[in-house]
Amino acid sequence: MRCLEIKREMHDRDIAEVTSLLDAAERADGRRPLSDHLYLDLVSGGADGFAGLLAWEPGHEHPVAYAQVSQGNDSHIFELVVHPHHRYDMATIGPELLDAALDVVRSAGGGAVNWWVYEPTTAHRTLADDAGMHQDRTLYQMRRSLPTERHATIETRPFVPGADDEAWLSVNNRAFADHAEQGGWTLDVFRTRQQESWFDSDGFRMYERDGRLAGFCWTKVHHEGHDPSASDHASDLGEIYVIAVDPDFHGHGLGSEMTLAGLDHLASHGIDNALLYVDAANGGAVAMYRRLGFDVHSTNAAFVTEVENRPGPVPERLGAC
Structure with a gap:
């Protein structure tokens, strides 16, 4: 029993x-x-x-x-x-x-x-x-190979722990105000994520416009059974972990640009494949990712x-x- x-x-x-x-x-x-x-x-x-x-x-x-x-x-x-x-x-x-x-x-x-x-x-x-x-x-996991055919035309910089926390939190919670999982984060939740072994501030790309944080692309690398410090990362998977554009900067094509900035970073570190998750009901985001070469790999419900x-x-x- x-x-x-x-x-x-x-x-x-x-x-x-x-x-x-x-x-x-x-x-x-x-x-x-x-x-x-x-x-x-x-x-x-x-x-x-x-x-x-x-x-x-x-x-x-x-x-x-x-x-x-x-x-x-x-x-x-x-x-x-x-x-x-x-x-x-x-x-x-x-x-x-x-x-x-x-x-x-x-x-x-x-x-x-x-x-x-x-x-x-x-x-x-x-x-x-x-x-x-x-x-x-329904949540899609979408994947594509790297490097991409297109590359970001905007200049991004790495996230700076401590200095960027408040600005990131403001943009994240504004961008995901209607999102059950990603909206409503606190500084404690965010800083807990920063303590994870996979966290890499260099892979957390920030884009500023008019003196403000306009968007970000936070990437994560899934190491497939080998030392994360090894030089060969071809078997690893790079993830677009969280990506958002401040609502004040919508309509300028920054969603695609931020995605490309994250993918460019992953490819520059020898990673051959990328994944991301997107709500199947978000037709605009799904269409954008398809235009960037992503296809549905699996489904969560x-x-x-x-x-x-x-x-x-x-x-x-x-x-x-």
Whole structure:
């Protein structure tokens, strides 16, 4: 019989066990599970609204699945990872974890829940439907090879930590005022990102016009199984991590120029392929990226529901722990 532990705080051993599961899923799937927001919440031990759910089975020293609830800007965010060796049990593991996660949200006052799924299958859609969730958003991952045929015609400079934080935060939050994940950042959230091992201020390109920050292109490099300091980066993937133009400077073609500036930077460091994420409903952005040579590589879907408020304690353990 499976045992489910529900943790509001993650200690070093918990983090190590979950990280090992994430590593196994990454080796099997070729991509890292958990979004940056959820992963940082995990490794920090869990912020307000956090719950980590670990599923165990007798005879296994590792968790067979992990789910997490974290608080987003205007909703609870849920993600689910099943160990590759136990995915044949997805039809039972999935509902157990999802039901427990929704109970956690109910006990915390209820509200909107977003479950992000990479390349959703029939099993995911069935699980979502059974839980009363519907697909609300679709996110494309788009890719292209480098270098590009066109190059940026604007001059950008690297981000300067400390000196540029406030200006960046203002532009980011203005540009993403209606965006659930990227809007509403705080300086603490931003500075936490700057502490990540992948952060590179030189790959964070800033463009100023009329004495103001007009746009930025923040890039990120995914090192594919080798030393990040190695000179050969051909197998790495460069990501346009966050890109925006201040609303006051819309209509001047800066979206394309900032994208090209980021791609030029990645190509100059020997990276042969780039990716980015864009909401499928944002037709203008999708069309712009297609004009710049990007094609859809994969799809993420957000399944959503509204959970009622049901105060009351949630057990720390379910099943025979």
